[in-house]
Amino acid sequence: MNFHSLLSQWFPLLCLILSTTISATPYNIPKLSAIKGKILHDPETVPASISEDFKTLFYTQTLDHFNYRPESYATFNQRYVINSKYWDGANASAPIFVFFGAEEELDYDLADIGFLSDTAPRFKALIVFIEHRYYGKSIPFGTMEETMKNESTRGYFNSAQAIADYAEVILYLKKNLSAQNSPVIVIGGSYGGMLASWFRLKYPHIAVGALASSAPILYFDDIIQQTGYYSIVTKDFKEASESCFETIRKSWSEIDEVASKPNGLSILNQRFKTCAQLNNSSELKDYLDNIFTEAAQYNHPPTYPVTIVCGGIDGAPEGTDTLGRIFAGVAAYNGNRSCYNINAYNYPSQTNIGWRWQTCSEMVMPVGHGINDTMFPPSPFDLNQFIEDCKNLYGILPRPHWITTYYGGHDIKLILHRFASNIIFSNGLRDPYSSGGVLQNISDSVLAVYTVNGSHCLDILTAKQSDPQWLVQQRQIEVEIIEGWITKYYADLLAFKQY
Amino acid sequence: MNFHSLLSQWFPLLCLILSTTISATPYNIPKLSAIKGKILHDPETVPASISEDFKTLFYTQTLDHFNYRPESYATFNQRYVINSKYWDGANASAPIFVFFGAEEELDYDLADIGFLSDTAPRFKALIVFIEHRYYGKSIPFGTMEETMKNESTRGYFNSAQAIADYAEVILYLKKNLSAQNSPVIVIGGSYGGMLASWFRLKYPHIAVGALASSAPILYFDDIIQQTGYYSIVTKDFKEASESCFETIRKSWSEIDEVASKPNGLSILNQRFKTCAQLNNSSELKDYLDNIFTEAAQYNHPPTYPVTIVCGGIDGAPEGTDTLGRIFAGVAAYNGNRSCYNINAYNYPSQTNIGWRWQTCSEMVMPVGHGINDTMFPPSPFDLNQFIEDCKNLYGILPRPHWITTYYGGHDIKLILHRFASNIIFSNGLRDPYSSGGVLQNISDSVLAVYTVNGSHCLDILTAKQSDPQWLVQQRQIEVEIIEGWITKYYADLLAFKQY
Numbered sequence: 001m002n003f004h005s006l007l008s009q010w011f012p013l014l015c016l017i018l019s020t021t022i023s024a025t026p027y028n029i030p031k032l033s034a035i036k037g038k039i040l041h042d043p044e045t046v047p048a049s050i051s052e053d054f055k056t057l058f059y060t061q062t063l064d065h066f067n068y069r070p071e072s073y074a075t076f077n078q079r080y081v082i083n084s085k086y087w088d089g090a091n092a093s094a095p096i097f098v099f100f101g102a103e104e105e106l107d108y109d110l111a112d113i114g115f116l117s118d119t120a121p122r123f124k125a126l127i128v129f130i131e132h133r134y135y136g137k138s139i140p141f142g143t144m145e146e147t148m149k150n151e152s153t154r155g156y157f158n159s160a161q162a163i164a165d166y167a168e169v170i171l172y173l174k175k176n177l178s179a180q181n182s183p184v185i186v187i188g189g190s191y192g193g194m195l196a197s198w199f200r201l202k203y204p205h206i207a208v209g210a211l212a213s214s215a216p217i218l219y220f221d222d223i224i225q226q227t228g229y230y231s232i233v234t235k236d237f238k239e240a241s242e243s244c245f246e247t248i249r250k251s252w253s254e255i256d257e258v259a260s261k262p263n264g265l266s267i268l269n270q271r272f273k274t275c276a277q278l279n280n281s282s283e284l285k286d287y288l289d290n291i292f293t294e295a296a297q298y299n300h301p302p303t304y305p306v307t308i309v310c311g312g313i314d315g316a317p318e319g320t321d322t323l324g325r326i327f328a329g330v331a332a333y334n335g336n337r338s339c340y341n342i343n344a345y346n347y348p349s350q351t352n353i354g355w356r357w358q359t360c361s362e363m364v365m366p367v368g369h370g371i372n373d374t375m376f377p378p379s380p381f382d383l384n385q386f387i388e389d390c391k392n393l394y395g396i397l398p399r400p401h402w403i404t405t406y407y408g409g410h411d412i413k414l415i416l417h418r419f420a421s422n423i424i425f426s427n428g429l430r431d432p433y434s435s436g437g438v439l440q441n442i443s444d445s446v447l448a449v450y451t452v453n454g455s456h457c458l459d460i461l462t463a464k465q466s467d468p469q470w471l472v473q474q475r476q477i478e479v480e481i482i483e484g485w486i487t488k489y490y491a492d493l494l495a496f497k498q499y
Numbered sequence: 500m501n502f503h504s505l506l507s508q509w510f511p512l513l514c515l516i517l518s519t520t521i522s523a524t525p526y527n528i529p530k531l532s533a534i535k536g537k538i539l540h541d542p543e544t545v546p547a548s549i550s551e552d553f554k555t556l557f558y559t560q561t562l563d564h565f566n567y568r569p570e571s572y573a574t575f576n577q578r579y580v581i582n583s584k585y586w587d588g589a590n591a592s593a594p595i596f597v598f599f600g601a602e603e604e605l606d607y608d609l610a611d612i613g614f615l616s617d618t619a620p621r622f623k624a625l626i627v628f629i630e631h632r633y634y635g636k637s638i639p640f641g642t643m644e645e646t647m648k649n650e651s652t653r654g655y656f657n658s659a660q661a662i663a664d665y666a667e668v669i670l671y672l673k674k675n676l677s678a679q680n681s682p683v684i685v686i687g688g689s690y691g692g693m694l695a696s697w698f699r700l701k702y703p704h705i706a707v708g709a710l711a712s713s714a715p716i717l718y719f720d721d722i723i724q725q726t727g728y729y730s731i732v733t734k735d736f737k738e739a740s741e742s743c744f745e746t747i748r749k750s751w752s753e754i755d756e757v758a759s760k761p762n763g764l765s766i767l768n769q770r771f772k773t774c775a776q777l778n779n780s781s782e783l784k785d786y787l788d789n790i791f792t793e794a795a796q797y798n799h800p801p802t803y804p805v806t807i808v809c810g811g812i813d814g815a816p817e818g819t820d821t822l823g824r825i826f827a828g829v830a831a832y833n834g835n836r837s838c839y840n841i842n843a844y845n846y847p848s849q850t851n852i853g854w855r856w857q858t859c860s861e862m863v864m865p866v867g868h869g870i871n872d873t874m875f876p877p878s879p880f881d882l883n884q885f886i887e888d889c890k891n892l893y894g895i896l897p898r899p900h901w902i903t904t905y906y907g908g909h910d911i912k913l914i915l916h917r918f919a920s921n922i923i924f925s926n927g928l929r930d931p932y933s934s935g936g937v938l939q940n941i942s943d944s945v946l947a948v949y950t951v952n953g954s955h956c957l958d959i960l961t962a963k964q965s966d967p968q969w970l971v972q973q974r975q976i977e978v979e980i981i982e983g984w985i986t987k988y989y990a991d992l993l994a995f996k997q998y
Contacts, residue, residue: 065905066565068860068895069654155568167904202701204918205907361567396567405666406564408704414995418944418987419703421917445917488917496913 030229030293030367032433033104033351034113034189034213034457050110051117053085054129059172061133063140063156065164076140079106079131080169083117088124090179093493095125095486097185098207100166100199102192103355105136114462115187115211119479123486126182130169132192133162135350144350148357151395157354158362160406163199167206181497183208183489185482189457190214190433191355191363193425198407200423209422209485211478214457216436217425218412219365221404226381227370228435233296234374236306236430244310244329248292249375251326255281258323271323272330275339287342288326289376291333299430299455302466306430309333360390364400365436413442421445422485424478428454445485449477529728529792529866531932532603532850533612533688533712533956549609550616552584553628558671560632562639562655564663575639578605578630579668582616587623589678592992594624594985596684597706599665599698601691602854604635613961614686614710618978622985625681629668631691632661634849643849647856650894656853657861659905662698666705680996682707682988684981688956689713689932690854690862697906699922708921708984710977713956716924717911718864718935720903725880726869727934732795733873735805735929743809743828747791748874750825754780757822770822771829774838786841787825788875790832798929798954801965805929808832859889863899864935912941920944921984923977927953944984948976 057080064072088094097116101109106129116127131138134147134157141147148154166186174180186207188196193215200210218224225231238245258264258271259281269278278284295305312332313325320328330340346352359365368381383400390398408415425438427450439448451458451470459474556579563571587593596615600608605628615626630637633646633656640646647653665685673679685706687695692714699709717723724730737744757763757770758780768777777783794804811831812824819827829839845851858864867880882899889897907914924937926949938947950957950969958973 064566065901066657066659067563067654068657068898069651070895072654073895152568155566155571158565158567160565164905171900171904201703203905203907204700205903205909205914396569396572399567401670402564404704405670406663406702408702410704411996414991415704417991417995418920419918492913492916496916497910 030297030432031351031355032102032190032216034102034109034192034460050107051083053083054081054110054127055083056081058137059169061138061165061168065161065168074140076133076138078133078165078169079137080173081106081110081129082173083120083127086120086124087126090177090182092124093179093181093183093490095123095185096170096174096179096182097123097125097127097187098166098170099127099129100163100186100188100192100195101130101132101135101138102188102190102195103132103135103358104351106131106138107136112462113189113460115460115475118463118475119482122479123483125185126177126179128170128173130166132195133157133165134354144353148353154357154394155396157357159195159198159358159403163195163202166195166199167203170206181493183486185209185211185485187211187460188213188215189460190216191358193457194407197423197425201407201420204420208489209424209482211424211426211460211482213426213460214428214431214433214437215425216365216433217407217438218409219367219433219436220409221366221401223404223409224436225370226366226368227373229367229432230293230369230374230376232430232432232435233293234376236296236299236432237292237310237375240304240306241310241314244313245375247313247322247325248329251288251322252285252377254322255284259284268323272327272342273337273339275341276343278342283342285377287340287345288330290345291330293432295333296430296432297456300458300461301468301471305333357394360394360398361396362399362402364398364403366400412438413440416442416446418443423447424449424481426450426459426474426478428456428458430454431456431458447481449474449481529796529931530850530854531601531689531715533601533608533691533959549606550582552582553580553609553626554582555580557636558668560637560664560667564660564667573639575632576637577632577664577668578636579672580605580609580628581672582619582626585619585623586625589676589681591623592678592680592682592989594622594684595669595673595678595681596622596624596626596686597665597669598626598628599662599685599687599691599694600629600631600634600637601687601689601694602631602634602857603850605630605637606635611961612688612959614959614974617962617974618981621978622982624684625676625678627669627672629665631694632656632664633853643852647852653856653893654895656856658694658697658857658902662694662701665694665698666702669705680992682985684708684710684984686710686959687712687714688959689715690857692956693906696922696924700906700919703919707988708923708981710923710925710959710981712925712959713927713930713932713936714924715864715932715935716906716937717908718866718932719908720865720900722903722908723935724869725865725867726872728866728931729792729868729873729875731929731931731934732792733875735795735798735931736791736809736874739803739805740809740813743812744874746812746821746824747828750787750821751784751876753821754784758783767822771826771841772836772838774840775842777841782841784876786839786844787829789844790829792931794832795929795931796955799957799960800967800970804832856893859893859897860895861898861901863897863902865899911937912939915941915945917942922946923948923980925949925958925973925977927951927955927957929953930955930957946980948973948980 058077059080060075061078063074097120099113099116110129120127139147141153170184184207186196186199193212194217196210197212197215197217200207258267265278268284295309299306309329309332313329316325316328366381369376369379371378387398404410423446425448427434427437429450429452433456439450441447451474453470458471557576558579559574560577562573598612598615608628619626638646640652669683683706685695685698692711693716695709696711696714696716699706757766764777767783794808798805808828808831811828815824815827865880868875868878870877886897903909922945924947926933926936928949928951932955938949940946950973952969957970
């Protein structure tokens with residue numbers, strides 16, 4: 001993965017988005033979505049239809065919570081969705097479970113994030129999903145294209161504004177429902193999990209607790225090694241199959257070698273059945289990088305995509321060469337097709353457009369291949385280059401230290417051991433992003449709940465009959481912890497409400 | 500105190516500040532400064548010179564921490580002052596005491612806030628004072644007049660931006676001094692005390708603890724009664740002298756009665772020796788209101804201004820009528836003068852100009868006389884009128900619920916009992932603003948330390964030989980609590996730093 005030009009592939013859309021000429025794009029920080037990458041690269045994906053119990057509403061949201069210029073008072077419609085089917089109501093002070101939308105349209109979350117609906121009956125809880133500003137139907141200035149092409153309108157698109165939005169929506173709802181005493185539990189996955197844990201830290205008066213699933217809150221600044229992510233991808237493949245790992249490890253230089261021959265790119269086009277002609281070998285390598293990382297990140301049961309990829313690679317007929325094996329892995333993962341779209345991961349979905357901005361402004365996660373640390377070609381994260389690329393792309397400088405300034409992250413046990421309470425950091429250790437997760441208990445109520453075999457955000461997806469026991473158990477533990485928080489909250493409510 | 504026009508008195512300056520015609524000004528929320536009101540109404544007050552151990556420096560501060568528009572990246576010079584005379588240095592991880600400037604030029608704080616210098620030797624602490632944005636030498640766009648007259652440049656003037664400034668300065672200093680392990684204690688008084696306590700809540704990774712002196716963090720929204728402030732002023736006077744209280748209580752209607760006569764205002768001019776002609780009786784009543792509240796708020800030993808005012812009122816020769824007694828109180832408080840400047844409290848100091856903006860944007864503290872609750876004339880706080888006045892003045896609407904949305908405040912014991920740590924809320928119960936203070940322990944490290952006889956921010960002023968025992972003791976308790984935090988921090992540092 002190099003500082004390659006994704007832009008040419010995006011040109012039809014990005015020429016609308018960007019007002020200046022761009023020659024490079026920032027380093028491609030792996031996507032974070034709670035939900036498997038299909039929404040990132042398949043324009044024809046349509047979210048599953050959702051239950052009629054969900055009612056869609058809109059809140060008139062303040063554009064800028066931290067400023068009092070006249071423009072700050074502009075408002076936009078923020079989508080949220082409510083399901084009160086299981087709720088025991090305000091008089092019972094029954095709980096409210098709030099899912100924090102992240103870098104995707106809320107529709108996908110409603111279809112796939114089942115934790116709230118699966119557990120609400122037990123808690124008699126109200127279910128609320130709130131969409132993140134600048135995604136889906138919650139875009140302040142018309143379409144995403146219009147909003148993002150204007151340097152004045154995209155500046156309000158950041159995490160501090162987003163959690164302030166959530167604060168306002170929740171307070172409004174509680175007031176509107178006369179449910180001031182109902183405990184609120186906030187839930188999010190991936191970037192949304194970061195938001196949930198940060199919300200509990202910043203707004204303890206609004207949320208009693210947070211479930212932060214696969215939230216790599218330590219993947220900022222210099223807290224962890226930049227190779228953390230790709231080391232786990234590598235480990236996942238190596239554990240699945242040593243020979244598969246070896247094949248991938250040596251494939252990169254072979255691709256380069258073929259590419260350097262006369263007609264080398266045509267050979268690669270043929271061997272990988274690319275739909276479009278390759279412009280350079282990086283396009284192919286990035287495509288493969290995306291497949292391997294996606295397979296590892298969303299290595300969900302019962303199919304286990306890493307096993308599928310390696311099944312293809314290892315299962316190719318004897319005598320198949322390295323590139324042939326890699327292609328067999330691609331075909332196993334994506335199915336047999338007449339051709340393969342190497343630009344699939346660059347599809348200008350809202351997630352791709354929005355997350356690029358977010359990483360180029362504040363969510364600077366230094367994810368790199370390192371030198372010889374992983375099965376991927378050498379490619380250390382280069383902050384200076386990243387800053388330069390972002391500046392070329394958006395005309396502003398990223399603030400790589402802001403996340404740790406505002407939310408912390410360094411010395412997290414030292415800091416939070418005697419501060420904060422009621423946060424679950426859940427992870428699956430096979431998820432590459434677990435490298436930036438909290439994997440140790442911080443105190444007796446700031447807890448790490450992880451599974452050795454789990455992948456990205458698995459615990460908050462809809463429960464299935466086929467779920468392995470360790471996953472059932474992880475969810476069970478989370479539910480019991482949350483139940484403990486709520487029980488204590490009700491006791492506190494009796495004891496302290498009158499202060 | 501009514502919705503009177505302070506504007507006419509301010510005209511020479513405010514006509515520069517405001518671009519629209521203004522017919523009313525917002526309700527006059529009593530000033531909050533840690534330091535006695537002289538800086539609010541005496542243009543000739545010059546702060547005492549400070550020790551040469553203090554070095555003045557400037558930090559290049561980001562204008563807008565919560566936005567990524569190109570304008571957000573503008574910077575301004577933020578003043579801070581350091582005294583390293585007592586510091587044991589970074590290698591010893593010696594503490595850093597940081598005073599948060601509030602709604603005044605830092606020069607006054609340096610002269611009067613002695614707590615840091617008085618206690619630093621014991622802790623071998625570094626002393627830092629940071630000026631609040633938009634005051635003193637830390638004004639982003641030239642002079643205060645220029646900055647405040649422009650609706651685009653004043654919008655960044657708010658508490659969330661201010662504490663983010665403090666976060667950046669502290670992190671910069673710690674890095675610069677290689678003092679990453681030094682515990683930071685933040686200290687503030689009044690509005691600055693609110694900032695200190697909010698900072699500990701929002702940035703626990705930067706400050707180990709906070710001393711929030713006379714911080715009325717509960718005087719927002721509907722948390723406490725609007726009459727809290729004036730009820731304590733009333734109580735202070737009643738306790739000093741029942742007859743003094745009675746004289747004041749009945750004076751308001753007598754002033755109105757005289758004012759309603761032909762030549763009534765001239766009579767009042769003569770009786771109160773006003774330097775300028777009164778335009779209406781409200782001007783006089785507001786002036787008296789200011790004197791009484793100031794005397795109560797800063798009722799410091801050894802002089803005890805309330806006793807001085809009441810000494811004047813009660814000590815007038817027998818047969819003196821009510822207005823004569825009130826005037827005797829004024830003369831006792833202000834000294835014998837050829838005339839008295841009834842506009843003194845409207846002097847356009849930075850504090851008056853800045854605090855008016857802050858109260859009209861987010862710091863909406865509903866302080867009212869109520870109906871018959873105090874010794875003051877009926878004048879309940881009227882939020883709708885306040886909003887209307889602010890809109891006329893600045894063209895924007897106040898956000899009266901934002902402070903409780905962002906920082907909390909409702910059900911504080913319920914919320915913080917199991918969250919947060921290491922905050923001292925210190926108060927003196929004779930301070931009218933203690934009505935909005937935290938006067939109960941919240942947990943075993945979020946503590947209320949108050950004195951029955953104390954006044955506004957007394958504990959953080961420079962210690963004097965004449966200080967009464969209860970004040971010496973209050974400071975002693977605070978020092979011991981802070982010492983306990985630091986001791987625990989060092990133990991934690993050993994235990995948890997390696998996470």
